[in-house]
Amino acid sequence: MFSWFERRLKPFPDGNPEQPPKTLVAFCLYYSKGAWPFILTAGTLMMLIALTEVWLFSFIGNIVDWLAEQNRETFVEEQFWGLTGMAIVVLIGLPLLVILHSLITYQSLLGNYPMRIRWLVHKYLLNQSVTFYQDEFAGRIATKVMQTALAVRECVIKLFDVLNYVTVYFIGTVVIIGAADWRLALPLIAWLGLYVVLLRYFVPRLGKVAADQADARSVMTGRIVDSYTNIQTVKLFSHAQRELAFAKEGMSDFLGTVHRQMRLVTKLYTCLYLLNSLLLFSVGFLAIYLWVESLITVGAIAVALSLVLRLWGMSQWIMWEISSLFENIGTVQDGIKTVSVPQDIQDKPNAMPLKVQQGDIHFEHLNFYYSEDKPILRDLDLAIKAGEKIGLVGRSGAGKSTLVNLLLRFYEVRDGRITIDGQDISTVTQESLRQHIGMVTQDTSLLHRSVRGNIAYGRPDATQEMIEQAAHRAEADVFIADLEDSQGRRGYDAHVGERGVKLSGGQRQRIAIARVMLKDAPILILDEATSALDSEVEAAIQENLYRLMEGKTVIAIAHRLSTIAAMDRLVVMDEGRIVEQGSHEELLAHGGLYAQLWARQSGGFLPD
Numbered sequence: 001m002f003s004w005f006e007r008r009l010k011p012f013p014d015g016n017p018e019q020p021p022k023t024l025v026a027f028c029l030y031y032s033k034g035a036w037p038f039i040l041t042a043g044t045l046m047m048l049i050a051l052t053e054v055w056l057f058s059f060i061g062n063i064v065d066w067l068a069e070q071n072r073e074t075f076v077e078e079q080f081w082g083l084t085g086m087a088i089v090v091l092i093g094l095p096l097l098v099i100l101h102s103l104i105t106y107q108s109l110l111g112n113y114p115m116r117i118r119w120l121v122h123k124y125l126l127n128q129s130v131t132f133y134q135d136e137f138a139g140r141i142a143t144k145v146m147q148t149a150l151a152v153r154e155c156v157i158k159l160f161d162v163l164n165y166v167t168v169y170f171i172g173t174v175v176i177i178g179a180a181d182w183r184l185a186l187p188l189i190a191w192l193g194l195y196v197v198l199l200r201y202f203v204p205r206l207g208k209v210a211a212d213q214a215d216a217r218s219v220m221t222g223r224i225v226d227s228y229t230n231i232q233t234v235k236l237f238s239h240a241q242r243e244l245a246f247a248k249e250g251m252s253d254f255l256g257t258v259h260r261q262m263r264l265v266t267k268l269y270t271c272l273y274l275l276n277s278l279l280l281f282s283v284g285f286l287a288i289y290l291w292v293e294s295l296i297t298v299g300a301i302a303v304a305l306s307l308v309l310r311l312w313g314m315s316q317w318i319m320w321e322i323s324s325l326f327e328n329i330g331t332v333q334d335g336i337k338t339v340s341v342p343q344d345i346q347d348k349p350n351a352m353p354l355k356v357q358q359g360d361i362h363f364e365h366l367n368f369y370y371s372e373d374k375p376i377l378r379d380l381d382l383a384i385k386a387g388e389k390i391g392l393v394g395r396s397g398a399g400k401s402t403l404v405n406l407l408l409r410f411y412e413v414r415d416g417r418i419t420i421d422g423q424d425i426s427t428v429t430q431e432s433l434r435q436h437i438g439m440v441t442q443d444t445s446l447l448h449r450s451v452r453g454n455i456a457y458g459r460p461d462a463t464q465e466m467i468e469q470a471a472h473r474a475e476a477d478v479f480i481a482d483l484e485d486s487q488g489r490r491g492y493d494a495h496v497g498e499r500g501v502k503l504s505g506g507q508r509q510r511i512a513i514a515r516v517m518l519k520d521a522p523i524l525i526l527d528e529a530t531s532a533l534d535s536e537v538e539a540a541i542q543e544n545l546y547r548l549m550e551g552k553t554v555i556a557i558a559h560r561l562s563t564i565a566a567m568d569r570l571v572v573m574d575e576g577r578i579v580e581q582g583s584h585e586e587l588l589a590h591g592g593l594y595a596q597l598w599a600r601q602s603g604g605f606l607p608d
Contacts, residue, residue, distance in 0.1 A: 521552075
């Protein structure tokens with residue numbers, strides 16, 4: 001039974017999510033698609049439960065009157081069907097309503113509903129540009145994904161469930177008490193007016209504090225996660241105390257919002273308690289007065305006082321629920337700022353998969369800048385023939401990495417275009433583009449998964465034999481066999497830690513090279529691919545790298561010029577332009593910038 005209800009709402013819907021709306025109501029509606037039948041059903045059931053409970057209070061009043069007025073010997077016989085009906089409602093009807101409401105709420109909604117939101121948000125954010133992640137803490141983004149999903153669930157369910165229950169309950173209470181004597185309903189109406197005034201004053205203030213608190217919480221979490229992610233740097237520079245101070249500042253800001261919230265809560269609780277005390281006193285005083293005047297029965301007094309006591313407890317629960325609602329509204333509004341950001345780079349509606357037959361690459365009159373006053377590439381034109389291997393050379397900041405990032409569509413070209421086999425890369429799907437490009441970077445980042453999973457990341461269908469062959473070609477098998485993680489997993493099953501922290505820089509680099517070798521893409525980019533390797537290991541895998549380059553179009557970036565001197569052509573960049581091209585010997589004979597860099601090179605590095 002539980003699993004049947006748990007399968008009703010699909011937690012991982014298909015399809016590619018669009019940019020979410022930026023307004024609160026539209027945002028909640030967008031992420032509630034597919035869940036509405038369950039939300040409305042739960043709300044309807046809660047309304048029926050409220051009506052039944054109010055009716056039971058009214059029936060209790062009737063019982064009190066019957067017991068006071070009727071003969072004990074004939075009581076059961078005279079009220080048999082009424083008592084039987086109440087027994088059926090209490091023992092069967094109300095429990096069934098509560099059980100069905102619980103199954104829909106707890107099995108169908110509370111787990112699957114926020115998971116749908118997390119899934120859709122995660123799918124959307126994975127398609128965000130590299131720039132998006134460069135501007136945010138990873139921990140902060142993850143925290144907002146988790147917080148926002150739960151907050152949307154609470155906002156929608158509380159609105160359609162709790163407020164529905166409260167409205168029906170209060171209206172039913174006023175009707176039942178007013179039926180005994182209309183004067184008894186007056187204190188309730190006055191109480192409701194003052195109660196609304198309290199809500200209007202305190203709830204928006206609690207909501208504002210909640211929004212500040214959600215932002216402060218994500219900042220605090222982001223700072224802590226940033227310290228853990230970069231723990232090696234923290235220890236290297238002996239900055240544990242500095243990181244503590246940095247985290248303490250975030251924690252203090254968060255604690256300040258908590259203190260503000262708790263002050264408002266204390267004021268709210270005090271005012272509410274005084275208001276409820278006045279309600280109980282006024283209804284009790286008026287009920288006794290009307291009974292003395294023989295205007296109402298004892299049963300009416302019992303119903304009025306019991307319903308007031310019920311409202312006493314409910315009013316505090318309602319206030320907390322509404323405060324929680326506005327707190328979640330604040331969290332959603334804070335999450336919208338991160339989630340509802342347009343994607344900088346999107347596939348065009350009619351984008352087709354890239355088809356690489358040869359591997360010709362042409363950069364046509366490229367202009368690119370991050371800000372208009374700081375151009376990075378200026379009217380750059382470069383043609384690379386299929387199978388040609390070129391080396392990009394230049395000082396730091398010359399635009400080499402930017403050129404590669406544009407080819408990968410990590411950024412969009414401002415002016416000009418890039419084509420592969422005549423296909424403009426802006427018109428093909430990003431996924432197909434990057435499937436045809438293999439890249440080894442200087443700053444190798446591995447996933448916190450097994451060695452096998454990391455090597456096979458570019459080719460998930462690879463067999464164990466293919467994975468081991470790639471590791472052997474990259475000279476990685478010599479250390480993989482000795483790896484063991486904290487869970488006792490060894491060799492290819494061992495996990496490498498976050499960003500591959502359990503491995504040395506050279507080991508991470510060899511895993512990355514094995515990964516690209518296994519991917520075997522027709523276009524290969526090497527960005528300081530052997531910079532983290534010692535000379536002996538570099539020499540050992542250099543032959544395999546040359547073998548990997550066979551039949552591929554290769555772009556290699558290296559500050560250590562000796563590693564790319566044997567390329568078919570060297571392209572020298574300076575200030576976003578191509579200033580020289582040719583072979584190593586031709587450029588030395590030319591006596592230009594390349595010759596200067598070659599002459600100045602010391603220890604394998606180039607000065608700015």
